[in-house]
Amino acid sequence: DKARAAGGSAFSFTEVEAGVDATHHVAEGYDADVLLRWGDALFADSPAFDPMAQTAAAQERQFGYNNDYVGFIPLEGSSEHGLLVVNHEYTNPHLMFPGLVTIVDGKVKQGALSKDQVDVEMAAHGGTVVEIRKVNGKWQVVPEGKLNRRITVNTEMQLSGPVAGHDRVKTNADATGQKVFGTLNNCAGGVTPWGTYIMAEENFHGYFSGELPAGHAEAGNYERYGVPEGGYEWANFYDRFDLSKEPNEPNRFGWIVEVDVMDPTSVPKKRTALGRTKHEGAESIVAENGKVVFYLGDDERFDYVYKFVTDGTYNPDDRTANMDLLDAGTLYVAKFNEDGTMTWLPLVHGQGPLTTENGFASQADVLIETRRAGDLLGATKMDRPEDVQPNGVNGKVYVMLTNNTKRKADQIDAANPRAENAFGHIIEIEEDGGDFTATSGKWEVLLKCGDPSVAEVGATFSTETTKNGWFGMPDNCAVDAAGRLWVSTDGNSNKATGRTDGLWAVDTEGDARATSKLFFRVPVGAEMCGPLFTPDDETAFVAVQHPGDGGEDWDGHGRPSYYEDLSTRWPDFKDDMPVRPAVVAITKIGGGKIAV
């Protein structure tokens, strides 16, 4: 171990003051440079961003909206030259399109979207693959990069694994049940050991509208997933988002998508063996026996934590040999026992209740209805499982549980110990024998989140944690090369406490365990996504999502829209430029590892 800072913390930096204002703040001694903003050029021929006249064609050549997951795939092993992969989770039309929002009788009124605006939204979703390089200590985009790519709702993808070609994924446009266009609501994700980019499809239900034909066989399935939610207006222009016209289309979303970034023309694959849920992300680790283990959260109140263990083993010497590892393996769902042990229950057709009598005719049915399979197996209903991160240094796994205000007092259990859990918690798993493929393990609560100075909250940060150091709503997380845990939040922003979301360094070892320090905070209205460290720990990439957005906690900020009464125009602060989501690169001034 490196020499530890005061209190035994593994992190050495001067904490940022919690608070809220129009811009971001990083710990003293660090630079936080905006690297990529919504609309920025990704190719030599990308049109300049014109926020007053954005088009889908332009958007397809530019960085998308609401950056969430950030991954880094080194080129030739470099920590200073590689591919940045970024998910574009969703769109905020009221912040994107001028004139969409008006004030009528003092009330915010949002107009209907035109087809052109919907097309922009569809092109602003998906992902970005872009070459970046560090020059004289500063990161730059390489617009000539041969591997640069935008993935959107119109990108052709292939369903692969056990569900491919099944009747339940066939549509009028695709009689094969194998060819899908696009990916939706890509929240967190991952990079595999063989250097592919994983995009997790999360809240896909929001894109569908309309009603299933009466008595349709998918009614129960869709109810379990909240389909349709109708939050988007895409069905007004595209039949496939209208359940009355394309009843099977929702079964083609909610998957883990794998992208071979080394071939910009590759067809991304929806790896159905990993199940269909509102996938938060898919972070992975190679187990001692060479199998690869993916940890998966299903982000909904009372839903489950999963892991997937490949049948095959990882070949570090032959990238091609790994390319279909995700098509065969075992998906497990977690049962957290009251005594601190846990069991990983296999979701395998024919085993236990996953039978024809219960409506599962094959493994494809088990995977299409992953949630119902988990229900029947008696998995533990969690407080919104977000990022689940294996730590290769200490051998443990960290589960972010963001919150669940709907949990009642008679629904608490050891793994979800607080009723009306407004601030979330973090669970630490230790697989039996330190083997990530194990089907049993132990777990404990690392941290109950929230303000420790408010006794009834019941937070369990260490006494070393300052008033700036506590947080609520853990969402994304990262483990750096030194094995240290970093947690970013969604919903910590609160008018009453005058704080924003941010990135916190959380000790997991020794006397400092459960000590947290604030390293970076976002501008008003934003949430914190990413984070991701380069292999040399000298850069932390963070994603500032939906800056300037409104919502209940910020009435009068963010809404109505960027051209009136907005609290921030981050990161440009120009009258003719809207507030923009952006990825930020954090480096130590003068160079060196972060927080050491």
Ligand code: FEO
């Ligand atoms: Fe997109 Fe689970 O947050």
Ligand code: CA
């Ligand atoms: Ca998330």
Ligand code: CA
């Ligand atoms: Ca992560």
Ligand code: CA
């Ligand atoms: Ca989030």
